[in-house]
Amino acid sequence: MSAMLLAYPEAARLVERFLHERLVSRIWDRDPRVWGAAEGSADERSIRTRLGWLDVATTMAPAVSSAAHLAQQITAELFDTVYLLGMGGSSLCAEVLRQVCGIASGHPELYVLDTTDAETIATAASRLDPARTLFLVSSKSGGTVEVASLERFFWARMIEAEGSAAGRHFVAITDPGTALQALAELKRYREVFLNPADIGGRFSALSLFGLVPSALIGADPGALLAAGAAMAEGCRQENHANAGLALGAFIGAAALEGRDKLTLALPPSLASLGLWIEQLVAESTGKHGKGVLPVVDEPLGRPDEYGDDRAFVAITGDRDAPDEAGLAALEAAGHPVLRLSTRIDLIGAEFFRWEFATAVAGAALGLNPFDEPNVAEAKEKTKVLLAAFASAGRLPESTATASSAGISVFSPAFTGHSPAAVVRAALGSLRANDYVAFLSYLTATSDVEVTIGEIRQAIRAKHRVASTFGVGPRYLHSTGQYHKGGPNTVLAFLVTTDDVTSEDETATDIPEAGYSFAVLKQAQALGDAETLAAHSRRVVRLHLHAGTTIGALAAVFAEALR
Numbered sequence: 001m002s003a004m005l006l007a008y009p010e011a012a013r014l015v016e017r018f019l020h021e022r023l024v025s026r027i028w029d030r031d032p033r034v035w036g037a038a039e040g041s042a043d044e045r046s047i048r049t050r051l052g053w054l055d056v057a058t059t060m061a062p063a064v065s066s067a068a069h070l071a072q073q074i075t076a077e078l079f080d081t082v083y084l085l086g087m088g089g090s091s092l093c094a095e096v097l098r099q100v101c102g103i104a105s106g107h108p109e110l111y112v113l114d115t116t117d118a119e120t121i122a123t124a125a126s127r128l129d130p131a132r133t134l135f136l137v138s139s140k141s142g143g144t145v146e147v148a149s150l151e152r153f154f155w156a157r158m159i160e161a162e163g164s165a166a167g168r169h170f171v172a173i174t175d176p177g178t179a180l181q182a183l184a185e186l187k188r189y190r191e192v193f194l195n196p197a198d199i200g201g202r203f204s205a206l207s208l209f210g211l212v213p214s215a216l217i218g219a220d221p222g223a224l225l226a227a228g229a230a231m232a233e234g235c236r237q238e239n240h241a242n243a244g245l246a247l248g249a250f251i252g253a254a255a256l257e258g259r260d261k262l263t264l265a266l267p268p269s270l271a272s273l274g275l276w277i278e279q280l281v282a283e284s285t286g287k288h289g290k291g292v293l294p295v296v297d298e299p300l301g302r303p304d305e306y307g308d309d310r311a312f313v314a315i316t317g318d319r320d321a322p323d324e325a326g327l328a329a330l331e332a333a334g335h336p337v338l339r340l341s342t343r344i345d346l347i348g349a350e351f352f353r354w355e356f357a358t359a360v361a362g363a364a365l366g367l368n369p370f371d372e373p374n375v376a377e378a379k380e381k382t383k384v385l386l387a388a389f390a391s392a393g394r395l396p397e398s399t400a401t402a403s404s405a406g407i408s409v410f411s412p413a414f415t416g417h418s419p420a421a422v423v424r425a426a427l428g429s430l431r432a433n434d435y436v437a438f439l440s441y442l443t444a445t446s447d448v449e450v451t452i453g454e455i456r457q458a459i460r461a462k463h464r465v466a467s468t469f470g471v472g473p474r475y476l477h478s479t480g481q482y483h484k485g486g487p488n489t490v491l492a493f494l495v496t497t498d499d500v501t502s503e504d505e506t507a508t509d510i511p512e513a514g515y516s517f518a519v520l521k522q523a524q525a526l527g528d529a530e531t532l533a534a535h536s537r538r539v540v541r542l543h544l545h546a547g548t549t550i551g552a553l554a555a556v557f558a559e560a561l562r
Contacts, residue, residue, distance in 0.1 A: 008336040010253040014364060015245060024238045024245055027359055028054060034359075036366045043368040050370035052198030053355055056206040057229030059196055063208055064222045067215035070171065070191055074216060075106055079134050082216050083124065084112045085150040086138035086209075088283075088477030089201030090173070092276045093351070094138075094213035096205075097224075099272035100347055104218025108134065114474050116146050116521040118499045118508040119443045121153065125507075128154075130161035134190075135170045136216070138209055140201045142178025145379070146473060149520060152511045155187070173208050200370055201477075202280045205351040227348030235356045244353050247313070248360025250338045251281070254311035255292045255365060259336065260487070261435060261466040263295040265314040265322035269344065271297070273315070277354055278468075279478035284358045284369035286482025292361060293435060293482055295466045297449075298456060300326035303333035307464045309433045311336045315350075318343040374485040377534075378476055381527030382520075390514055395522055406548035407556060410541040412533055419542065420559035426491055426540050427463060427560060436467040437483055439494040441525040442550070444471050451550045455557045462561055473524045480528065484535045492532055492539040495553065496525045498546040 018024070026034050030051050037043035052059065074082075084094050091114040098110045113124060135154055139147040151170075158166040167188035174180040175197045184192045195208045204210065206228040211221040235244040251262060262281065264274050274296030285291040295310075300323045312330060314322045314337060331337045342350045362369030389395050400408040401415060402422050409419040414429070416422035430436070436459055442448050449469070456467040470479050472494075483490050499518035508517040515523075525541075532539040542553060 008250065008253065008338070010257055011246075011250040011336070011338075014249040014253040015240065018245060018249060018360070018363075019238060019240075022238060023360070023363060024236065024242060027356075027363075028236060030054075034363050035368050037368060043371070046371045047368055049198050050200040050203070052196045053200070053203035053206070054232070056199070056352075057225065057232050060207055060211060060225055063193070063211055064225060066193070067208070067211045067221045070212065071107070071215035071218070074108060074134055079132050080108050081129065081133045082108045082110045082136055082213075083133065083154065084110060084136045084138060084213060085147050085154070086112070086136075087114050087144050087146050087474065088279060089204050090138035090140060090144075090147070090209050092279055092478075093205040093210040096272045096276050096347070097210065097214050097219055098217060100270060100344055101214075101217065101219040107218035108216060110213060110217050113150055114146070115444070115471075116149065116473055116517050116524065117441075117443050118516065118518040118521070121150070121508055121517055125154070125157060128157065130158055130169070133169060134216075136173065136213065137170060137180065137184070137189075138173045139178070139180050140175050140195065140204065140209075142174045142180030145382070145520070147180075149510045149513065149517065151183075152513070153508070153517075156511045171212070173212055202283055203355050203370075205276070205355070206348060210351070223345065224348040227346040228352040231349035231352040232356075235352065244356030245360055247338070247340070247353060248357035249364065250311070250313070250336070251292055251357060251361040252364025254336055255285075255290075255361070258433065259309055259311040260292050260433075261295050261309050261311070262292050263298065263310050263312045263466070265300060265312055265327060266296070267315070267317050267320035267322050269317045269319040270315055270342075273347075273350065275478075276351075280354055280358055281361070282479045282482040282486075283372055283375070283477075285361060285365060285367065286479070286486035287371075287373055288367055288485065289487055290365050290367055291482050291486035292365075293466070293468065293479070293486065295435075295468060297453065297469060298460075298467070299323075300330070301457070301460060303330050303335065305460050305464060306330070306335065307432050310466065311338075313338045313340065316341045372481045374535075375477070375481050377484065378480060378524070378528045378531045381530050382523045385523040385527055386515060386520070389519055389523065395519065395526065400543075406545050406552050408543045408545070410529075410543065411539070413538050414540060420556045422540060423493075423542075423556055423560035426493075426538065427459065429538060430463045430465050430491060432464075433487075434465050434489045434491060436465060437479070437490050437492045438467065438469045439472055439475060439492055439525075439528070440470065441472040441494070441496045441521055442544070448550050451554050455554060458557065458561055472528070473521065476524065476528060483537065484531060488536060490532075490537050492537060494525060494529050494532075494539060494541045495544070496522065496541060497544040497548070
């Protein structure tokens, strides 16, 4: 057992308990009782159908050559761009591979489109070179609304440019028997990859959803899978050397002690891994009033800026390392810190380590980590709002709680004479172990990310609470489950805007839908605000009117925090 794990007695004791209970063997034997599932229950059925990720080393081996063959075709035909249309588990792994491994010489650039933002989509369409672009349509369910909408949008443009040859520019990855499989065969896609149905989306990094993008960018899919297979073999060991068991016990023990804000300290080379871990852990554990909330993209602060709800995992890469001085100070102040190390060429091992650890953490918390019972709620709210739009030609409007030049604030729980006053009242409701979630439906730019990051640090300094930053609608497939199903400790600031593009709004109409991407995104934002409120979560929506910059939002929080 590592010295760092021994330094956290609660985790060390949990490892001993799990070894005594033969937890590792029972996971590999696919025993649903590991996660408290009663015989014949819905949990038992969902668990039994979602453990295929354990066997990826065997089941995915034949897929390596298929993925490599596709990559050879694409490079030989001089494709220079791949647009990946996907959400959540179907896209985040590819984003990690792109940023961590980079694009090999001679291979196409990969752009992950996991958005319904009209400006982002219009920009992607404007730079489209149809003859040299491939679309990778990735959806486990085959019916994800964002993916289906993006597919229809770009298919229409490719038909216009390439005619009957458009299908050669599309590749699908989905489960057998989905609507996407049928659509891809009807439209004569270049390739349809069928993933094992018993691998859940967020556990799919080492399946076709990771192997195919890996091959396309020139990162050897065989090496990716081999690294995962080696870690999987280590995670079969019923002993203290099991890296997945140790990490899972650390996460679970910390959560059971009230340290449920799992704060990741990552070096720049591994920064994107945080988003993948965030989705895996938050969506797997955030349910039934329990859960572990990963906190990513938050610079380490002084020990006195943290409450006692934090546990830290630091990952050192072979290129760079996180802030060791900051970690040492946190450790000296009594915060549990677990240090891990990895290599860029072994990123596949990191994927499996965290998947196995998440399964172990689920066992520690006594919950099923393989379902997502609250994810569908926001989707249903969105459908209702889109039906209202179809009927009335506009989305339902609410009365603002307060307004100022450029910003209106909507809040059922807090009042004030100005947006800053409402935000101040909301922040005043924060208590120990609460957290703040920024849910942004603004166009994802570096300015937005930096500004909200600065606001997060200011809130931490004053209120000593954790915070997260989610880009909508992507977070709906990630931390969205935790915000609604986890402990009722969230204060959500949902940020929306008038979605204006440089072109006419009809330029981003979704074919056959009867609405545009701008309408879809606004419906998703409003639907999630309603869903959060329905779960008695504190939610404040801040709406930036056309022409209002992110600086205005910063000014509101600066005034509220004085």
